[in-house]
Amino acid sequence: MPNNVTPLSTTQQINQLFRSYKVDLVRNLRGIFGSGPPDPEDLVQEAFSKLLTHKDVDNIQHPKAYLTRAAVNMGLNHCTKYKQTELFIDGALESAGETLVTVDSPEDIYSLNQRVSSVSDAMNELSDKQREIVIRSRIHGETYEQIRNNTGWSLADISRQLKSAISVLADASASEES
Template structure:
């Protein structure tokens, strides 16, 4: 929320535990909290107005809310955490749906001919990789199979990142050439 606050922006809490206290806080902070959510996280989802309601619900159920020094900061943090949690959940759902879609497509494409073709391509790649220069082979395996960055490979192998990139590029060209030559033979 804004660090700029004037004396008219300060909401004086009523005695702890009263509905009047919550009403006063809600009227005093609702619009600023909604603007804060919209400015920092966009129009949704989740909807900024819904986020404000959730933040106030979290505040209202706290038995120690009278001990909270800055209700506005608590509400802002609650709102922020709620939005981030919702976005994480949405990402997980989206990733899961995408994975299901990919698996469905793979399942549809897994006829006997495609499986045999994939096995043959894998055997060609495996032979090609085994026949590579050991350094080139190591770079390819570290990067493409284990997901190690070029910079990290360079650090581990005590060489320059440019050399690592060159080895990786040559390894990929070698693999592509082997696959292309095998296709031309059939």
């Protein structure tokens, strides 16, 4: 590097990369994920946020590829969590004896809203701790070990709380059938 050229700060580098690659990244992600969810523009923002935490931006040889891979991975993670959430809700509805909606008639939409409301009401019956464990375990797919590391709760307590929460949810779905 010539002596009269001042190196760019990391923030300046990232701003320059953002201006250079944002449009292409959004277009590529839109080709992969459509309009969303996950939203392609949000994924690009998250990828640049991740780049901000990178210790040595100067040593990334292909920043566009790095950003693309980061955004695609985040999008795939979002899709996985979305699918897990869908499966959890479908399972809760099935255990309540509800059939799943497959046609978008007004009656079906109303019925789905009622069922989602009953699952929500049952979740609201849980303690904050139980609700957090259910969400972390069943929706976000975290293991007991991950929950323990993130919360500091013991594995035995996590197991007890989850069993208790499932019991509350099962009781709520049983009373819904009556």
